[in-house]
Amino acid sequence: MKAELRVALVGNPNTGKSTLFNVLTGLNQKIGNFPGVTVDKKIGYCDLPDGRHAEIIDLPGTYSLYPKSQDESIVFSVLADSHNPHQPDLVVMVLDATNLKRNLLLYTQVADLKIPVIVALNMMDLANKNLISIDINKFAMRLGVPVIPIAARRVDGIDKLKEAISFANKFALQQESIDVTAIAPGLIANIAKEIPTDNPYFALQLAHQHEHLKFLTPEQSQRIEDLEAVHAFHSQKAQATETIARYYFINELLAETVKKPEGIQGESNSNRIDKILTHKIFGLIIFLAILLFMFQSIFAWSAYPMELIADAFVWVQDKLHQVLPAGPATNLLADGIVGGLSGVMVFIPQIAILFAFISILEDTGYMSRVTFMMDKIMRKVGLNGKSVVPLIGGFACAVPSIMSTRTIENWKDRMITIMVTPLVTCSARLPVYTLLIALVVPNRNVWWIFNMQGLALTAMYVLSLVSAMVVAYVFKFILKGRERGYFIMELPVYRMPRWSNVLHSMYDRAKAFVLQAGKVIIAVSVILWVMASYGPGKRFANIDKKYKQPQYKTMNANDMRHAIASEKLEGSYAGVLGHVIEPVIRPLGFDWKIGIALITSFAAREVFVGTMATIYSVDGDADKLETVQKKMANAINPKTGQPVFTVAVAFSLMMFYAFAMQCASTIAVVYRETKNWRWPAAQFAYMTVLAYVISFITYQVLK
Numbered sequence: 001m002k003a004e005l006r007v008a009l010v011g012n013p014n015t016g017k018s019t020l021f022n023v024l025t026g027l028n029q030k031i032g033n034f035p036g037v038t039v040d041k042k043i044g045y046c047d048l049p050d051g052r053h054a055e056i057i058d059l060p061g062t063y064s065l066y067p068k069s070q071d072e073s074i075v076f077s078v079l080a081d082s083h084n085p086h087q088p089d090l091v092v093m094v095l096d097a098t099n100l101k102r103n104l105l106l107y108t109q110v111a112d113l114k115i116p117v118i119v120a121l122n123m124m125d126l127a128n129k130n131l132i133s134i135d136i137n138k139f140a141m142r143l144g145v146p147v148i149p150i151a152a153r154r155v156d157g158i159d160k161l162k163e164a165i166s167f168a169n170k171f172a173l174q175q176e177s178i179d180v181t182a183i184a185p186g187l188i189a190n191i192a193k194e195i196p197t198d199n200p201y202f203a204l205q206l207a208h209q210h211e212h213l214k215f216l217t218p219e220q221s222q223r224i225e226d227l228e229a230v231h232a233f234h235s236q237k238a239q240a241t242e243t244i245a246r247y248y249f250i251n252e253l254l255a256e257t258v259k260k261p262e263g264i265q266g267e268s269n270s271n272r273i274d275k276i277l278t279h280k281i282f283g284l285i286i287f288l289a290i291l292l293f294m295f296q297s298i299f300a301w302s303a304y305p306m307e308l309i310a311d312a313f314v315w316v317q318d319k320l321h322q323v324l325p326a327g328p329a330t331n332l333l334a335d336g337i338v339g340g341l342s343g344v345m346v347f348i349p350q351i352a353i354l355f356a357f358i359s360i361l362e363d364t365g366y367m368s369r370v371t372f373m374m375d376k377i378m379r380k381v382g383l384n385g386k387s388v389v390p391l392i393g394g395f396a397c398a399v400p401s402i403m404s405t406r407t408i409e410n411w412k413d414r415m416i417t418i419m420v421t422p423l424v425t426c427s428a429r430l431p432v433y434t435l436l437i438a439l440v441v442p443n444r445n446v447w448w449i450f451n452m453q454g455l456a457l458t459a460m461y462v463l464s465l466v467s468a469m470v471v472a473y474v475f476k477f478i479l480k481g482r483e484r485g486y487f488i489m490e491l492p493v494y495r496m497p498r499w500s501n502v503l504h505s506m507y508d509r510a511k512a513f514v515l516q517a518g519k520v521i522i523a524v525s526v527i528l529w530v531m532a533s534y535g536p537g538k539r540f541a542n543i544d545k546k547y548k549q550p551q552y553k554t555m556n557a558n559d560m561r562h563a564i565a566s567e568k569l570e571g572s573y574a575g576v577l578g579h580v581i582e583p584v585i586r587p588l589g590f591d592w593k594i595g596i597a598l599i600t601s602f603a604a605r606e607v608f609v610g611t612m613a614t615i616y617s618v619d620g621d622a623d624k625l626e627t628v629q630k631k632m633a634n635a636i637n638p639k640t641g642q643p644v645f646t647v648a649v650a651f652s653l654m655m656f657y658a659f660a661m662q663c664a665s666t667i668a669v670v671y672r673e674t675k676n677w678r679w680p681a682a683q684f685a686y687m688t689v690l691a692y693v694i695s696f697i698t699y700q701v702l703k
Helices: 015-025 070-080 101-113 122-130 135-144 159-167 183-192 202-214 218-230 235-257 269-277 282-323 328-343 347-362 366-380 385-393 397-405 411-423 429-440 452-478 499-533 537-545 555-569 573-588 592-600 607-619 628-634 645-659 665-675 676-703
Strands: 004-009 029-033 040-045 051-060 092-098 119-123 147-149
Touching: 004 015, 004 070, 004 101, 004 159, 015 040, 015 051, 015 092, 015 159, 015 499, 070 202, 092 101, 092 159, 101 119, 101 235, 119 135, 119 159, 135 147, 135 235, 147 159, 183 202, 183 218, 202 218, 202 235, 269 282, 269 366, 282 328, 282 347, 282 366, 282 429, 282 452, 328 499, 347 366, 347 499, 366 385, 385 397, 385 411, 385 452, 397 411, 397 665, 411 452, 411 665, 411 676, 429 452, 429 607, 429 628, 429 645, 429 665, 452 645, 499 592, 499 607, 537 555, 555 573, 573 592, 573 645, 573 676, 592 607, 592 645, 607 628, 645 676, 665 676
Parallel strands: 004 051, 004 092, 092 119, 119 147
Antiparallel strands: 029 040, 040 051
16 A cells, blocks of 8 residues: 555553554554564554545654664654655654653654654543643643644544644644753754754754664764764763753643642552552462463363364365365375364464453553563563563563563673573463363362363463573573663553454464464475375385285274274384484383474474374374364374373473474574574573473373
8 A cells, every 4th residue: 555644653652652553554554673673663554534545653662762772762763864764754742641741751852853743642531530631722832733632542532633644734843842952052063064954953862872873874973973072972961951951841831731630639549459469479379360260261261162163174074085086185185284274273262362361461551560570580580670571472472572672771681581481381382282281181170160271271381481480590690791681661550451452462363373373284284194195115005915915804994994094104204204203202201103293393383283183184094083182082002002192291292392492483583683593503402402301300200
């Protein structure tokens, strides 16, 4: 879609900027990275009342144009660099109407760059609820820009905001908040000649940030450095002077335009709730209880839809075998592709429920409290408080979580966080865990409403967090760094979740899971089916010849078909590969079939389920199609006569998947973030060794 107007959304964190972005663009949006950096670039499109299309860019949240992280540096680069392809024609400044004093600092800085600005005064519903009165007309007159009151969560005022965007080019430029030239007059004048620019605040920002600005040439940056030395410029002192001057303006503005109720006693509801939810003891207990409820629900609520999906795939496989002519092509389609996909699709309900809970926790503001509570614990194991965000995000996926570590300024803290984040149980492990737990853990209640399977799943998630802490503590002594980290976080007020946003998150994440995992599953399933259906030399012909001998004529037809299929699978290319690695994995309780799944799932963990479905479809009875769970439950070890998946084997396998680095995407993103192959190589090595050792101990103890 070709846009005729580019609009950037700018604001502090927790001002509702992303909510406004979603309201303006709906589903018409895409996410990528800004050129040259691993910072999320969210772009969407919006139809304006005058018939034009606007491109909406959601810039990272920041408190100031003076950056503390790569995310924040993007804001100034996009706004100030005339050669940046994303430089906006208009800025919509999103302000929290309940916290204007803090928000206006960033506004005054952006306004002084002389970019056309519209103020979206968000959360007006909360301001009215708190009896905060804002004289909108006077507020707009003092700023010299249009001010549109909105409540993005309720979609109030959005039409008026769109109208303001349509006629933005007809508005006068904003008034200056401070006299910037008074901060460093000589330096600003000389930089303005050197670059050149007619904007004194832009020149001042170049003095502060020239070392990190890619749109300046090395010669220009050095010239600015020389000018700073001549004029004895001190960046921190200049920032302090500027900030004090801006707050004089802000205080005057608020005194004239905003009235807050006086004499209200007591504290806010959010603070009262926080006394319980962020308590150093009760807060952690409540957090664990919420996790337990989440995983109980994942098992309980998903059981019926999962059964329907599994039965539907069995029906499809059965119909394909009935309708299509017998032969390799039919077997490939029914047992290879459909059988492999069933192992992914059946877990859609569990993935959707998991992300629904994550979305609710984020939307209500509780997830911010979790990061606050975990800060002290993080510091004891050598992590930064900001490490909590990637670790909690790891419950969903390690890839975006590792990318989010760029907000951690301390190199050592960031590297430790990157190295341990893949240990946190992600959504790709969920199908593996739930399948194995359902095989060996009884589905019965203990302790009132708690289900044993839900408790087992909760234990796996808690184990992942504890193991990440322990490994981080070890890395604390291995990696050396002198920088000191800090953690500054604003706790948003509690709000009801936006159910439309929750449903969108469920759909979006489930769709992404199916599309991303599905591509890998189909590719692996086809390759694996071919490897499992054909063998080297004359092995298959010899097996057919063997069962034509007289001593087998009395054998039951179904038993014979199963025996032939089992021997052919063992003699196939896949069987040969499994037998090659079996001596290495036998101490863990794994046979050659599980070995095949371990190899294929190094591409992605969830491939394990698809591999099991394909292997047991090839090995199974064509007249008795079953779900992958039933096939695995009925699998018998020919040497012992016992089930293959005993308690010892299932838990050993879960431990292996809990610690092993079986995700090609994670390896790739670690390399991209660190720019050095030694980090993903070291990560892969230590996680594989850890997985083997803990899996070995688990099997030897439980067998």
